[in-house]
Amino acid sequence: MLVIIGYFSGHPYFFNQLFGGLDKLALSGAILTEALNTSAYTYEVSPVFSLMERQIIQKIITETIGWPQGDGVFCPGGSAANMYGVSLARHSKFPESKVKGMRGMPLVHLYTSRLSHYSLKKAAFFMGFGIDSIVTVGTDRFGRMIPAALEKAIEHSLANGIVPLMVNATSGTTVFGAYDPLDEIADICKKYGGVWLHVDGAWGGAVLLSKKLRNKMKGIDRADSLTWDPHKMAGSILQCALVVTKHATLLKEAHSAKARYLFQQDKIYDVTYDSGDKSVQCGRKIDAFKLWVQWKAYGNVGMAQRVESCFETALHLRDRCRTTPGFRLLVEDPECTNVCFWYIPPSLREQTEDEDWWTKVSRVAPAIKAKMQTTGAMLIGYQPQEEFVNFWRMVVASPENTIQDMDHIIDTIIEFGEKL
Amino acid sequence: MLVIIGYFSGHPYFFNQLFGGLDKLALSGAILTEALNTSAYTYEVSPVFSLMERQIIQKIITETIGWPQGDGVFCPGGSAANMYGVSLARHSKFPESKVKGMRGMPLVHLYTSRLSHYSLKKAAFFMGFGIDSIVTVGTDRFGRMIPAALEKAIEHSLANGIVPLMVNATSGTTVFGAYDPLDEIADICKKYGGVWLHVDGAWGGAVLLSKKLRNKMKGIDRADSLTWDPHKMAGSILQCALVVTKHATLLKEAHSAKARYLFQQDKIYDVTYDSGDKSVQCGRKIDAFKLWVQWKAYGNVGMAQRVESCFETALHLRDRCRTTPGFRLLVEDPECTNVCFWYIPPSLREQTEDEDWWTKVSRVAPAIKAKMQTTGAMLIGYQPQEEFVNFWRMVVASPENTIQDMDHIIDTIIEFGEKL
Numbered sequence: 021m022l023v024i025i026g027y028f029s030g031h032p033y034f035f036n037q038l039f040g041g042l043d044k045l046a047l048s049g050a051i052l053t054e055a056l057n058t059s060a061y062t063y064e065v066s067p068v069f070s071l072m073e074r075q076i077i078q079k080i081i082t083e084t085i086g087w088p089q090g091d092g093v094f095c096p097g098g099s100a101a102n103m104y105g106v107s108l109a110r111h112s113k114f115p116e117s118k119v120k121g122m123r124g125m126p127l128v129h130l131y132t133s134r135l136s137h138y139s140l141k142k143a144a145f146f147m148g149f150g151i152d153s154i155v156t157v158g159t160d161r162f163g164r165m166i167p168a169a170l171e172k173a174i175e176h177s178l179a180n181g182i183v184p185l186m187v188n189a190t191s192g193t194t195v196f197g198a199y200d201p202l203d204e205i206a207d208i209c210k211k212y213g214g215v216w217l218h219v220d221g222a223w224g225g226a227v228l229l230s231k232k233l234r235n236k237m238k239g240i241d242r243a244d245s246l247t248w249d250p251h252k253m254a255g256s257i258l259q260c261a262l263v264v265t266k267h268a269t270l271l272k273e274a275h276s277a278k279a280r281y282l283f284q285q286d287k288i289y290d291v292t293y294d295s296g297d298k299s300v301q302c303g304r305k306i307d308a309f310k311l312w313v314q315w316k317a318y319g320n321v322g323m324a325q326r327v328e329s330c331f332e333t334a335l336h337l338r339d340r341c342r343t344t345p346g347f348r349l350l351v352e353d354p355e356c357t358n359v360c361f362w363y364i365p366p367s368l369r370e371q372t373e374d375e376d377w378w379t380k381v382s383r384v385a386p387a388i389k390a391k392m393q394t395t396g397a398m399l400i401g402y403q404p405q406e407e408f409v410n411f412w413r414m415v416v417a418s419p420e421n422t423i424q425d426m427d428h429i430i431d432t433i434i435e436f437g438e439k440l
Numbered sequence: 441m442l443v444i445i446g447y448f449s450g451h452p453y454f455f456n457q458l459f460g461g462l463d464k465l466a467l468s469g470a471i472l473t474e475a476l477n478t479s480a481y482t483y484e485v486s487p488v489f490s491l492m493e494r495q496i497i498q499k500i501i502t503e504t505i506g507w508p509q510g511d512g513v514f515c516p517g518g519s520a521a522n523m524y525g526v527s528l529a530r531h532s533k534f535p536e537s538k539v540k541g542m543r544g545m546p547l548v549h550l551y552t553s554r555l556s557h558y559s560l561k562k563a564a565f566f567m568g569f570g571i572d573s574i575v576t577v578g579t580d581r582f583g584r585m586i587p588a589a590l591e592k593a594i595e596h597s598l599a600n601g602i603v604p605l606m607v608n609a610t611s612g613t614t615v616f617g618a619y620d621p622l623d624e625i626a627d628i629c630k631k632y633g634g635v636w637l638h639v640d641g642a643w644g645g646a647v648l649l650s651k652k653l654r655n656k657m658k659g660i661d662r663a664d665s666l667t668w669d670p671h672k673m674a675g676s677i678l679q680c681a682l683v684v685t686k687h688a689t690l691l692k693e694a695h696s697a698k699a700r701y702l703f704q705q706d707k708i709y710d711v712t713y714d715s716g717d718k719s720v721q722c723g724r725k726i727d728a729f730k731l732w733v734q735w736k737a738y739g740n741v742g743m744a745q746r747v748e749s750c751f752e753t754a755l756h757l758r759d760r761c762r763t764t765p766g767f768r769l770l771v772e773d774p775e776c777t778n779v780c781f782w783y784i785p786p787s788l789r790e791q792t793e794d795e796d797w798w799t800k801v802s803r804v805a806p807a808i809k810a811k812m813q814t815t816g817a818m819l820i821g822y823q824p825q826e827e828f829v830n831f832w833r834m835v836v837a838s839p840e841n842t843i844q845d846m847d848h849i850i851d852t853i854i855e856f857g858e859k860l
Contacts, residue, residue, distance in 0.1 A: 028476040028486070029476070029477045029478050029485065030476060030477060034485075036485055037479065037485060037723075039477070039479075039723070042477055047477075051471055051474060054467060054470040054471060054474060054677060055462065056448040056449070056450060057448070057450060057462055057467075057677050057678055058449050058678070059457065059459075059678055064813070064819070065448070065449065065454075065456055065457060066448070096520075096679075096721060096724075097721045097722060097723045098722065098723070099720060099721050099722045099723075100516075103720075107566060117570060118571060119565070119570050119571045119572050120570045120572055121564075121565075121568055121570025121572065122543060122568040122569075122570070123543060123545070123547065123570075125543070127543065138699040138722070139722055142697050143720075144541075145537070145538040145539070145695075146523075146527060146567060146695070147568050148537075148541055148542040148568015148569065149542075149568065150537060150538065150540045150541025150542070150543075152539050152540055152541065194701055195701050251723070257477050258477055258479055258723055259516075259723065259725045275562065275565075275566070277558045277561045277562050280823055280824055281614055281821070281823035281825065281833070282823075284822070286806050286830075287806075288809075288810045288813060288814075300559075300562045300566050301516060301519050301520065302517060302518065302519045302557070302559055303518070303519075303669070303671070303678055303679065303681075304517065305516070305678055305679045386704075386707075386708075389708075390708045393484070394708075399484070401701070403701035403702075403704055405701065410706075
């Protein structure tokens with residue numbers, strides 16, 4: 021059966037993914053770049069856009085993150101940005117692999133929490149490491165990587181003669197929104213001889229925009245590279261993502277191929293403005309401009325407020341889940357704007373919570389979501405995760421969302437679910 | 441010195457890259473997808489777009505190419521599409537590498553012509569093969585791969601115990617626009633036990649739209665995978681690119697990670713409509729819709745005419761280069777819409793063409809281009825290539841370009857260059 025339903029993220033109750041809403045400034049930037057139809061690779065074909073991209077990357081590095089220097093590249097999504105993180109880690113330790121490939125490299129391990137995004141797995145097989153090179157590290161009740169478990173995993177690798185290449189710490193996990201403890205992880209990376217610390221902040225990295233919230237990523241100054249998707253909580257419209265690294269020359273060293281037909285050295289301008297050879301793409305969409313327009317218009321304060329608004333709205337939903345009968349939070353104190361919960365309909369309340377009961381609970385979210393979809397009321401994601409059966413993951417990704425919207429979600433779930 | 445010049449591909453004399461012009465239908469599609477701001481990964485968040493993408497991929501596979509079946513995925517550019525080609529080749533022969541990585545694989549070689557696009561080199565190091573795994577094959581006077589040289593290269597690999605994994609044949613090389621002889625290459629791939637044949641048709645693949653021109657890619661039915669960038673000669677606005685393969689299940693087998701939070705199996709619709717797990721991206725921009733709009737509006741005939749128009753316009757420029765004093769073609773009969781030539785100013789004509797003379801010729805194009813840039817007259821690319829010093833590469837990438845435009849180019853080059 022194919023059900024045709026017209027859901028797009030502009031729907032006021034679209035909460036299905038880690039993006040949503042429609043920022044008009046970002047849209048104006050997007051329309052302009054579509055109409056000008058050019059590529060980011062060389063200054064000569066995207067002069068002003070090249071300058072804007074360079075400026076915004078440097079602003080993110082020196083102001084938003086606070087590294088003394090660095091380099092970065094916009095790329096088509098957080099998965100691609102995480103691949104760059106892996107590539108930088110590899111090139112940093114084994115630069116000869118660029119020419120000789122991975123056959124000559126020793127076995128290496130990439131560490132990531134069991135709740136991190138699946139893109140690291142895709143990076144591992146696409147880039148020649150293989151899924152076996154990934155070591156998943158346990159998490160605490162908030163969903164954060166346990167540093168002691170990471171250290172044990174690294175010790176285990178070393179005991180088996182395997183090189184610990186990179187830790188992928190997550191700032192804002194996909195489902196729970198957990199922030200791995202960067203400072204403690206950085207200590208471990210340092211202790212074991214400088215393991216590359218990549219931070220996947222695709223979702224939660226937006227807290228760096230806010231003085232109030234940035235403490236969640238304490239230790240980011242010690243990371244080697246960072247993924248951030250402004251198209252998520254900053255509302256910069258898909259696609260707007262980048263990877264940055266504090267190692268100023270490494271992106272180019274790792275990825276340049278010096279194509280002479282594109283990156284001629286006898287141009288009439290300073291060819292360091294041609295950013296394309298840092299990238300593994302050739303033609304590359306202008307993704308930075310949308311964010312540039314937003315940031316210029318909202319200012320640092322406005323950008324921070326947008327993110328803070330998402331957090332405040334999510335807290336209201338958390339509180340409603342705490343106090344409304346039938347709602348049960350998976351993480352009592354969510355760290356990001358992800359609010360994960362089960363809705364237990366009256367027919368299943370106050371019963372023995374055995375396997376059979378959980379099986380029944382697992383059918384609740386799909387049944388309610390089917391009603392949401394067929395009525396066009398709203399769209400919210402649910403999923404199972406590890407030992408937990410199907411639960412709702414509500415995310416607030418746009419400052420357009422209000423506490424009234426959160427109340428409406430609670431009401432709708434009750435309306436569609438109370439008879440189940 | 442930083443020269444700020446506002447060139448974008450919408451300029452009527454923008455000929456610097458393998459794209460240009462602005463198709464209004466593609467733009468209308470682009471604006472709609474920006475405003476709807478959704479992702480291509482699941483049917484539930486891009487219902488109609490998912491159907492359109494699926495339909496257009498199947499149309500390309502069964503009608504445009506003519507394979508009995510297959511699968512494909514839109515991706516952010518031809519470089520990414522070529523990476524998928526390499527990934528498919530690897531997974532086809534060494535599926536265990538997905539889990540175990542490349543350390544356990546034998547040494548492999550990837551063959552490509554010396555004039556092919558640099559993205560294969562980037563794929564080789566990014567994906568763990570290393571640049572050493574690339575074997576460059578010689579070309580004829582049109583810039584086409586020489587089949588006998590390919591065969592010799594494969595024999596050489598085999599004699600050294602190296603597995604011939606993939607041939608990357610190019611349909612429309614970046615600079616000369618040459619079409620490698622697919623049928624003869626396919627014979628060789630077959631002869632040596634089924635070497636994967638990937639065709640990089642990022643630029644020249646558009647000829648498949650035309651009954652008159654498609655013979656340039658005779659043998660495409662025998663290829664295993666194909667890259668095509670509709671954002672180039674089809675004018676679908678950057679980014680619009682895809683990879684297709686005739687092996688219907690392989691994209692998924694090679695790239696799936698079965699993320700449970702995104703690709704739930706208990707949805708209310710047929711989950712084979714969720715295309716995201718074939719991709720190594722997670723969030724993925726809607727790139728297919730622009731092409732869908734164009735194709736629906738222009739029809740098969742209109743799409744063919746657009747491409748044929750580019751070829752006709754380019755032929756006029758070729759003829760002008762043949763007959764205008766001072767112009768000298770590098771390839772007498774260009775196979776695509778690339779017209780490559782030197783302009784020899786009067787002061788350098790009828791002289792001994794020694795090394796010193798060629799050094800002087802190498803300075804002509806940069807000097808003329810500087811005038812083009814500082815006056816805002818036009819933008820055309822030049823580059824050195826192999827044994828040839830700086831020469832012009834004029835490309836016709838848009839049906840908006842006319843033979844009058846070509847005459848204007850000749851006139852402008854003379855105007856800016858005759859006193860050099």
